[in-house]
Each structure stands twice: as structure tokens, then as C-alpha cells.
Amino acid sequence: MDSCVIPLRHGGLSLVQTTDFFYPLVEDPYMMGRIACANVLSDLYAMGITECDNMLMLLSISQKMNEKERDQVMPLMMKGFRDAAEEAGTSVTGGQTVINPWIIVGGVASVVCQPNDFIMPDSAIPGDVLVLTKPLGTQVAVNAHQWLDIPEKWNKIKLVISREEVEQAYQEAMLNMATLNRTAAALMHKFNAHAATDVTGFGIIGHAQNLSQQQKNDVAFVIHNLPIISKMAAISKAGGNLFGLLQGTSSETSGGLLICLPREQAARFCAEMKSSRVGLSGAMGQDGGAGDGQQAWIIGIVEKGNRCARIIDKPRIIEVPYRGSVVSAQEGSNNNASPPEVQLT
Amino acid sequence: MDSCVIPLRHGGLSLVQTTDFFYPLVEDPYMMGRIACANVLSDLYAMGITECDNMLMLLSISQKMNEKERDQVMPLMMKGFRDAAEEAGTSVTGGQTVINPWIIVGGVASVVCQPNDFIMPDSAIPGDVLVLTKPLGTQVAVNAHQWLDIPEKWNKIKLVISREEVEQAYQEAMLNMATLNRTAAALMHKFNAHAATDVTGFGIIGHAQNLSQQQKNDVAFVIHNLPIISKMAAISKAGGNLFGLLQGTSSETSGGLLICLPREQAARFCAEMKSSRVGLSGAMGQDGGAGDGQQAWIIGIVEKGNRCARIIDKPRIIEVPYRGSVVSAQEGSNNNASPPEVQLT
Numbered sequence: 001m002d003s004c005v006i007p008l009r010h011g012g013l014s015l016v017q018t019t020d021f022f023y024p025l026v027e028d029p030y031m032m033g034r035i036a037c038a039n040v041l042s043d044l045y046a047m048g049i050t051e052c053d054n055m056l057m058l059l060s061i062s063q064k065m066n067e068k069e070r071d072q073v074m075p076l077m078m079k080g081f082r083d084a085a086e087e088a089g090t091s092v093t094g095g096q097t098v099i100n101p102w103i104i105v106g107g108v109a110s111v112v113c114q115p116n117d118f119i120m121p122d123s124a125i126p127g128d129v130l131v132l133t134k135p136l137g138t139q140v141a142v143n144a145h146q147w148l149d150i151p152e153k154w155n156k157i158k159l160v161i162s163r164e165e166v167e168q169a170y171q172e173a174m175l176n177m178a179t180l181n182r183t184a185a186a187l188m189h190k191f192n193a194h195a196a197t198d199v200t201g202f203g204i205i206g207h208a209q210n211l212s213q214q215q216k217n218d219v220a221f222v223i224h225n226l227p228i229i230s231k232m233a234a235i236s237k238a239g240g241n242l243f244g245l246l247q248g249t250s251s252e253t254s255g256g257l258l259i260c261l262p263r264e265q266a267a268r269f270c271a272e273m274k275s276s277r278v279g280l281s282g283a284m285g286q287d288g289g290a291g292d293g294q295q296a297w298i299i300g301i302v303e304k305g306n307r308c309a310r311i312i313d314k315p316r317i318i319e320v321p322y323r324g325s326v327v328s329a330q331e332g333s334n335n336n337a338s339p340p341e342v343q344l345t
Numbered sequence: 346m347d348s349c350v351i352p353l354r355h356g357g358l359s360l361v362q363t364t365d366f367f368y369p370l371v372e373d374p375y376m377m378g379r380i381a382c383a384n385v386l387s388d389l390y391a392m393g394i395t396e397c398d399n400m401l402m403l404l405s406i407s408q409k410m411n412e413k414e415r416d417q418v419m420p421l422m423m424k425g426f427r428d429a430a431e432e433a434g435t436s437v438t439g440g441q442t443v444i445n446p447w448i449i450v451g452g453v454a455s456v457v458c459q460p461n462d463f464i465m466p467d468s469a470i471p472g473d474v475l476v477l478t479k480p481l482g483t484q485v486a487v488n489a490h491q492w493l494d495i496p497e498k499w500n501k502i503k504l505v506i507s508r509e510e511v512e513q514a515y516q517e518a519m520l521n522m523a524t525l526n527r528t529a530a531a532l533m534h535k536f537n538a539h540a541a542t543d544v545t546g547f548g549i550i551g552h553a554q555n556l557s558q559q560q561k562n563d564v565a566f567v568i569h570n571l572p573i574i575s576k577m578a579a580i581s582k583a584g585g586n587l588f589g590l591l592q593g594t595s596s597e598t599s600g601g602l603l604i605c606l607p608r609e610q611a612a613r614f615c616a617e618m619k620s621s622r623v624g625l626s627g628a629m630g631q632d633g634g635a636g637d638g639q640q641a642w643i644i645g646i647v648e649k650g651n652r653c654a655r656i657i658d659k660p661r662i663i664e665v666p667y668r669g670s671v672v673s674a675q676e677g678s679n680n681n682a683s684p685p686e687v688q689l690t
Contacts, residue, residue: 004439006399019401054351094349101446
């Protein structure tokens with residue numbers, strides 16, 4: 001499970017906790033703080049938990065930074081973390097900071113829940129469909145951005161993408177990673193989700209596999225569609241199947257939720273993800289950024305099977321446009337609440 | 346405060362949490378795991394909390410270790426951590442591990458409490474006395490042990506201590522650091538403690554200062570006695586006041602609790618610390634090791650004052666013998682429950 005659930009000695013309550021810490025992967029310290037916080041909280045959201053009672057922040061400051069660098073970078077990272085916590089309706093009370101060769105940022109999210117506050121991720125049934133709430137490709141986008149400055153790497157991919165597009169894809173990846181999965185968690189209850197997990201280090205197929213193995217019923221997950229940040233599939237191919245993106249093994253950071261939903265609910269789930277804020281406040285949303293309305297995609301089906309997951313031979317690649325271009329394409333139209341344009345082949 | 350206390354939405358309950366992580370300071374991975382766990386839990390114990398609902402373990406494996414070293418060291422460290430958690434009546438459910446240049450070990454302790462489960466550390470009154478439940482000098486002992494192999498350092502202290510004594514002091518420091526402050530936490534309730542903290546990185550004077558500043562009443566803490574692992578005071582003097590041990594600034598790791606107790610209760614508190622196990626099980630105790638009966642000392646007084654702490658000009662140094670010699674000295678006597686031999690000068 002993405003979080004641990006500890007039964008308490010008090011009236012049916014459970015303590016649900018999760019922790020995560022990792023190394024910076026984007027250059028912007030503020031965004032890195034937001035991403036780290038979103039990533040920690042995501043494990044709660046994957047269980048349909050929308051509230052968090054407390055966050056602890058875990059930091060290590062790099063000994064290689066001079067005092068000026070520390071004074072510039074660390075407060076920004078902490079502010080990003082705190083802002084994301086605030087957007088999540090919680091606050092950061094406690095934590096620890098040490099000196100270390102590398103920067104580390106992470107946290108601990110804890111909440112005390114009643115039994116119906118969370119959804120155990122074990123009740124998928126044949127006939128469910130799989131929904132994914134963020135596009136794949138963050139690892140490819142972050143690496144491609146680093147390769148702008150490494151000629152031998154850049155030469156491998158420059159035929160399929162421009163420098164400007166790499167920059168846009170990187171911005172898109174950052175926004176996605178910094179987006180809370182909180183709306184998805186709330187909608188899991190509304191649309192009767194049977195199980196969910198969040199997509200992170202093991203890639204979509206790794207997490208689908210893990211989730212399938214926790215199911216009470218004899219099910220298998222089959223993925224037909226791969227929504228991927230635009231051009232990242234092309235980069236992966238040009239680079240010789242970089243990170244196994246098309247096989248679903250490419251790591252994601254603070255990825256979307258992978259949710260098993262009753263088939264008849266899935267399209268409405270996706271439509272509400274896109275249109276609504278589910279009454280949650282959102283600091284980023286107020287800027288018109290992440291949190292405003294997220295796309296979600298039906299990416300596969302749950303069939304009878306042996307608790308495994310696979311991607312079909314030639315999955316449909318859904319090119320997810322950079323947010324800038326999405327916004328401009330929709331200007332003047334009231335098309336926000338349209339159902340997701342996906343199909344199961 | 347040593348832990349954060351978060352009021353919950355459920356019937357007067359609070360979530361109390363603390364986190365700590367740091368770098369190994371002893372060579373024995375198993376003992377290091379125990380120390381790390383004892384150190385994390387100590388922040389709960391300082392608030393008189395005796396139970397812990399869950400622990401998360403935070404680890405980083407050093408990239409400089411080869412596979413064989415990892416396979417030997419990390420499981421031992423994890424076992425030490427888990428064993429100490431078990432002794433504390435809790436278990437480790439969850440955590441995260443990353444690769445890093447340095448080894449890091451730490452954890453998160455969480456408990457959901459009713460209001461009378463914890464003692465807010467703010468109610469010291471003039472007339473209270475200060476009790477300390479572990480001797481000082483862990484930093485000096487750990488460093489002296491490293492200096493056995495550094496001739497220029499060793500030469501400075503070899504006139505006041507033998508190599509064998511350094512080894513014994515190091516073992517004593519390890520045992521103390523690995524000892525849970527849980528008995529002290531339980532006795533805080535029994536003997537009506539007014540406030541407490543645990544002694545760690547800021548040394549006895551730093552933590553006394555912090556505690557004094559949180560008091561509701563106009564009090565000052567005055568420390569008269571310094572219980573110190575035998576010979577560590579001599580090493581500190583020989584080294585030119587190493588770490589400021591006699592000024593109370595030397596860091597401690599997983600140090601004792603510093604507790605404000607009503608004067609008439611303090612001697613009985615110390616006697617019960619030494620004699621009783623307060624009904625707590627103890628894995629180490631069963632081996633006759635730490636947990637069996639800990640010494641505690643009355644080290645000072647609370648007087649009317651300005652929320653500060655100080656050590657008197659010539660504090661009495663209490664040489665705390667190495668446990669081996671204590672045990673052999675007491676063989677055949679039934680002297681376990683004797684009151685602590687301390688006096689306020």
C-alpha cells in the first residue's frame with residue numbers, strides 16, 4: 001500500500017502515514033519544494049484520503065553550497081513545500097534539517113481517519129476501467145532539459161524536438177509534478193473507486209503490477225492507452241527507447257493516480273476532474289496554474305486474470321499538449337467540461 | 346517542544362509526532378540502529394508519553410559501500426532499530442530508503458493521545474528540583490574512542506585515561522544512548538513532573554535554557570551537579586575543555602530526560618528509576634543490559650527567575666562508573682533500590 005494504516009486504541013480510528021524524501025530533479029527550488037510536498041501527499045490521496053492532519057518536513061542542506069547559496073535556495077524550497085501543504089489544507093509543524101553532501105527534501109504526512117475516510121486498494125473487479133490522472137513522461141522531460149547543455153546527448157534527440165519544445169515540456173512536467181492529486185482523491189469517493197495507487201518510481205507498469213497483486217479478486221490490468229507529455233514519446237524512441245517510456249517502466253515523480261473505477265462512472269470521473277475543483281482551495285489554481293482543472297484519461301481495463309498487469313502490444317500514444325498551448329486552444333470556447341477524448345481499441 | 350502536538354478533529358485527541366535522523370556515530374551497526382530509534386522516541390518520552398502508535402524508518406545507504414558491506418551493515422542497523430521499537434512496545438511500519446554519499450538513519454514516531462497522556466513542558470515552579478536520567482559525556486566518549494587511532498589526538502589525553510578505559514567508556518556511552526527513556530516517561534506521571542525535555546545536540550545547558558524559556562512561571566534553572574561518564578571530565582580538561590563538557594555545551598546523543606519535579610518527589614523518582622522496570626518489557630533488559638534499572642540524579646533546582654538556565658561556578662562532578670564495574674561492585678549485595686547519592690551543595 002502507498003501509506004501505512006495503523007489501527008488506534010481510540011474508537012475505530014486509524015493513523016495513516018506516509019513518508020518520502022528524494023533529491024532535487026528540477027532547477028527551481030520553489031517548484032522543487034512544491035513537488036516534494038505533492039509527492040508525499042500523493043500516497044494519502046491514492047487511498048482516497050483528502051485531508052492531512054500534519055506534515056513534517058525533512059531537509060538536508062548540501063555542504064557544497066556556500067552560505068549565500070543556502071540562504072537563497074533553502075528558504076525558497078521550504079516556501080514551496082509550505083505553500084503546497086497550505087493548498088492541501090494542512091500545515092507543516094515539525095521536521096528536521098541536517099547537513100549532507102547532497103540536498104534532500106521530503107516529508108511525512110499523517111492523518112487520523114475514520115473507516116470511511118479511506119478506500120482500501122484491493123477491490124477491483126473485472127469490468128472496471130483504469131483511469132490515469134496525470135500524463136507520463138516526467139523523467140524524459142527532466143532529462144531532455146538537462147541534455148540541452150550536453151551536446152552528445154542533445155544530438156541524439158534534436159531531430160525530433162526543438163529547444164523551445166524541450167523547455168515547454170519541462171515546464172509542463174514541473175506543473176504536473178507540483179499538482180496535488182487531491183481532487184482525484186475526492187472524486188474517488190464520489191465515483192465509487194475500487195482501488196488506486198499513485199504512479200512514481202516504478203513507472204506506470206510497475207505500479208499497475210503492484211496494485212494488481214493486492215487485489216482480492218482474480219483480476220488483471222490491461223493498459224491500452226499511454227497519455228504522454230507531447231513529444232516525449234518521440235524523444236524516447238529517438239534515444240533508443242529511453243527509460244522504457246513506451247514499456248511503462250520510465251520513473252515518474254509525483255505522478256498521477258491510477259484508479260480502478262466502475263466502467264459506467266469513469267467518463268464522468270474524467271469530466272469532473274477537468275471541470276471542477278471539488279470545493280478545494282488551491283493557491284496555484286488562483287494563478288490559473290495547476291489545480292484548475294486536470295485532465296484524466298481512461299487508459300485500460302480490468303479483466304479476469306492472475307493479478308498481473310501488462311501494456312498491449314501497440315498501445316495508443318495520447319500526445320498531451322503543453323498547458324500553454326491547451327489554454328490558448330481553448331480560449332473563447334466553453335469546452336472545459338467536455339468528456340475525455342479517449343477510446344479503448 | 347520536543348514533539349509537535351496537533352489537535353485532531355476527533356473527540357479531544359491529539360496527534361503527537363517527532364522526527365530525527367542523523368549520521369552514524371558508533372561503529373556497531375546494530376547498536377547504531379538501537380540508538381537512532383531510542384533517540385527518536387525520546388522526544389515523545391520527554392512529554393511523558395509512554396506509548397507510540399507507529400514508527401517510520403528513514404534510511405540512506407552510502408553509495409561508497411560495496412554490495413557486501415551494504416548487505417552486512419544495513420540489515421543489522423535495521424534490526425537494531427526494530428528491536429528498540431519492539432522494546433518500546435511499538436513497531437516499524439513504513440519508511441523510505443535512498444542512496445546517498447553518507448549513511449543516514451532516523452525515523453518518525455507518532456502517537457494519538459488523550460489529553461492526560463502527555464505533560465506539557467511548561468509548569469515548573471520555584472522549589473522544584475531538576476533530575477537527569479542519563480549521565481553526560483557521550484560525545485567525549487565517542488570521540489576519545491576514535492582518537493585511539495589518531496596519535497596526535499591520543500597523545501593529548503593518554504595521561505589521564507588508559508586505552509582500556511576509553512573502550513569501557515565507549516561501551517558505557519553506547520549502552521546509555523541505546524537505553525529508552527520510557528521508564529522515566531512513566532515515572533513523570535507517577536511523581537507529578539512539571540516539565541521535561543531530552544538532552545541532545547545542544548548539551549545540558551542548551552536544553553535547560555530552551556526548557557526554561559517555555560515556562561509559564563518566572564523561573565530559572567540552576568544546575569549544581571554534573572553526572573558524567575567516568576573519566577570523561579578528565580579527558581575534557583586534558584584536551585583544553587573539550588566540547589565544553591563542564592560548561593554543559595557538549596552535544597549528547599539520545600541523552601537522558603531533564604525533568605522538573607516537586608522537591609519531595611525527586612528522591613523517590615530516582616529510587617524507582619533504579620529499582621523498577623515499571624512493568625515495561627525490555628528486550629535489552631532481559632540480557633541484563635540497558636533498561637534494567639537506570640540511575641538518575643538530582644542535578645539542580647528551580648528558583649524564581651527570568652526564564653534562563655545556568656551552571657554554578659564549580660559544579661560537583663559526579664563520576665558515573667562504567668556499567669561493568671557497577672554490576673560487579675553490586676554482586677552479592679541487594680543494594681539496587683538505594684536512593685541516589687547526590688547532594689545539592
